[in-house]
Amino acid sequence: MTTFPKNFLWGGAVAANQCEGAYNEDGKGLDIQDIMPRGIKGLPTDKPTMDNMKLIGIDLYHRYKDDIKLFAEMGFKVFRTSIAWSRIFPNGDDAEPNEQGLAFYDALFDECHKYGIEPLVTISHYETPLHLARKYNGWVSRDLIGFYENYVRTIFMRYGKKVKYWLTFNEINSVLHEPLMSGGIMTPKEKLTLQDLYQAVHHELVASALATKIGHEMMPEAKIGCMVLSMPIYPLTPHPDDVIAAMKADHMNYFFGDVHVRGQYPEYIKRYFRENHIELQIEDGDEEILKHTVDFVSFSYYMSVCETADLEKKKKGKGNLMGGVPNPYLPSSEWGWQIDPQGIRYILNMFWDRWQKPLFIVENGLGAMDELIDDEQGGKTVQDDYRISYLNDHLVQVNEAIKDGVSVMGYTTWGCIDLVSASSAEFKKRYGFIYVDRHDDGSGTLARYKKKSFFWYKDIIASNGDML
């Protein structure tokens, strides 16, 4: 028997820009993803180009009813998606919202509720309106706080009765690594000063706390969380220099959670700012706003990394936006992401010990190449035992963390239906329980097929984890 709480929120997660498609329909403005045909692996283009897989995505915009029906068949209690900011405010700084965009999410959330599925909404998931990136340089500009405030007021007002769980920014700490994708910052990474980068971080942190404040005022029943990219950082050796290097690297991630949970900047990051000549422009009132802390902490978990003080060994490994020094004890996925199920137990314990806030795992999964084959019933399927064992191993460790006393609200696997990769914009990197017939050369019917993992996850949810 496992120990998952009775109301554990089992489900799956996606983001608007990776699956909706319909990039220019019903009044949607362009967002940064529309000009990033190679994700973070290539340069942005001047305008959308048809080799950009995200423009069509999996056409969820037109097929959401069928897809949500499949999620319901698996027994989802929660479905995490984002609102595409530029469907609501096409340029980001518009005075009035776009009614067609608002109506789309009304219909999407209604469809979830039809099956008793609770929507979990990311307010900003790597889809800053392009105009805000080009005109203001994204979050480097303080003006973004005001535009984001208008946007959150609009969506809280509209969906306050339909959406109980909100996340302010997807993987807010990733802006340190991918300023364009995460923060809509057009200045190339190599030219961006630490001063501008951390000023952008400050603006996002203030905006996030402001959203929490406004959300609590407008929707007293709502639960508002932050979302961080979690990546346990182990010292490469027990040498104290490596231990301190790992601690410092951890700090660069922890401070985002610390601000969200404790409502102020921790001393160690102030030291980092001082030593790197970063002088944040903190305006009157900012510190008061930061005191509006979150109800829960959510995070993505895919892998752990190592850190060392030895510059020779510091060669970066592959990984989810951040990368790190590879761990000699761990296997890797086809994309070089190291697989570490115990890391999820470790990070759950670390976060719980540090913050004592309920935790929500809102992304975890294996990106892999799948082969669609004929099944015995004359249909098609994928025998994705590798995905089942990845997810099963991680969930076993989540169960261990719950036994350790960690409060875990729920678990949404990443890309519960195949979608376009964020980092590489490829389609062949599949995460889903549902196979989508689409390929990187643009071919495919967009038809959906249930993989073996579809039935596995259905059993796990139905047994509340007992079938792990």
Ligand code: BG6
């Ligand atoms: C997270 C993002 O970093 O990882 C998702 O929040 C992303 O948007 C996921 O899709 C998996 O990364 P990738 O690059 O394999 O799509």
